[in-house]
Amino acid sequence: AQTVTQSQPEMSVQEAETVTLSCTYDTSESDYYLFWYKQPPSRQMILVIRQEAYKQQNATENRFSVNFQKAAKSFSLKISDSQLGDAAMYFCAYSFRSGTASKLTFGTGTRLQVTL
């Protein structure tokens, strides 16, 4: 079974600084997808960034980028120029690439605080 581990329950960053959230996963599959979702206090789940396992290039979305290390099964999220609106729970998630419906397996989350 696939598992996703986030070892940092809480992180703090000052506004305008950079922070990295860690995620490791375990799978025997070679073709899969990894995601970071943001959950603000409203509890809505918002997709931040997606990485396809077959792509060597790390995904980037504006201030958000990932460091995907397939051999190490590591998938960290870097937030640059942190803003107050970035404060939220961040969940790492895994999905097996499939032609049919494929569930997301989530980690336990990292609560990010952004301070002035």
Add this chain to the structure above:
Amino acid sequence: EPEVTQTPSHQVTQMGQEVILRCVPISNHLYFYWYRQILGQKVEFLVSFYNNEISEKSEIFDDQFSVERPDGSNFTLKIRSTKLEDSAMYFCASSVNGGTYEQYFGPGTRLTVT
């Protein structure tokens, strides 16, 4: 921008009662999911649904749970006889394709069982 909607936003029910949680997925999406999140815990998969049948279900999704797509737009989760431990946030999600595409989540329904 199209979005997944869920109703109600908050449902309070007594133990043993039946509840139906409703979702309207994004219109051109073909794959539908339910997840739940007990307060303070991670999001857990319940069930996936495609072509009018269940694709996969978790061990949480026992005989008390059922899903249905009664018409072309709604996707429902029914809990027949609620238990205290069913209290959680329930998220509906949809995707245009299977595991190759990201899932878009609704805002959730907070279910409180008393």
